[in-house]
Amino acid sequence: MALAHAIMTALIEDDLSGYELSRDFTTSLGFFWNASHQQIYQELRKLSEKGWLNKREVSQSGKPNKIVYGLTAAGRDALSEWVFGTTRTQAAKDELLVKLYNLDVSNVAHITAEISERREGMMQLLYLYETIRRRHYAEPASLPARRKGVYLALAFGINQGEHFLSWCDQALELLSGMESVEK
Amino acid sequence: MALAHAIMTALIEDDLSGYELSRDFTTSLGFFWNASHQQIYQELRKLSEKGWLNKREVSQSGKPNKIVYGLTAAGRDALSEWVFGTTRTQAAKDELLVKLYNLDVSNVAHITAEISERREGMMQLLYLYETIRRRHYAEPASLPARRKGVYLALAFGINQGEHFLSWCDQALELLSGMESVEK
DNA sequence: ACATCTTATGCAAAAAAATGCATATTTATT
């Protein structure tokens, strides 16, 4: 019941089509909860059937028409209620860490490469985060309530990303020591 | 195909029963990949059918007998191969961050409480991590290959945990400002 | 006309994960 609430959250301020949601889910809220377009369309159908979303077709020029979804009063109520429920803390599952339990002279080069790739990817993500922060969240204390929350999520991403970089450096250093021993 | 490899990873050095695996999955590898006992028993069955694990019943005194699983040669090969595959980077899905996008004067107290709870939980986890590090990983550079990997996973957990604490503090400060405005 | 790209929506099936239920052995306690 989590994707449902992520989608409704994305619709708090703007009505969006499945396609637009799908695109937004590669940024913003999608940084913290993403889904494929197939999942999104399915969930939109379920939420409409439940009466939590309404839909209307919107004509577009130069593009195929789209179906735009918006929160109903019932949907808003359900979302507000959901916030008050308890969140089960789920350990972040990361295959890379499982792989580290398999570390070995035979695979150290591969694992090193994977960490480097991840580091590179995180650098790019952090650059994006920082751009967003500078442009939209320069003064968090003076933001309206909801935007403060969004800012904190962004700050979480930045914080975690920076930690990840420093961990990568630490890991790469220890692993490079291993490789030299191997030779 | 991820739990399968986590289970096989747990069996690299020791043969274990489903019950023991289930217990270990609340610590160690379980810090980074956990599963319920139901999932574990099912996966053990599948892996046995595939020929990646063998099983034998072990009599115990004072307890019911147990069924102990161990990696077969084929299982070891499959696991080694798996390490060389590419890991899809999955964004950590965290409901708390989705909730932050719903931040509002009506729920700021609840979200503040949830963050405090999480902070407390992380403090305890970090204490556990640090205990393990001090006891088993005091000198990472001199560890054998595989243990270095395990150490790096632990270091990841510690690093991430510490940054989570600092984020919580930042969040709680910003939120406390909100609450005073609300009054 | 034809191919290709972006926009746009969806079904169906398979795999993975979560949830609820069910059972059995042994020890310790009342």
Next chain:
DNA sequence: AATAAATATGCATTTTTTTGCATAAGATGT
């Protein structure tokens, strides 16, 4: 003898997620 707790294993169902496939409108280029 009955009850409870820890140890130990598993099935069945539902939910969630992933993957593969399929379609179509409109724009642009050849």
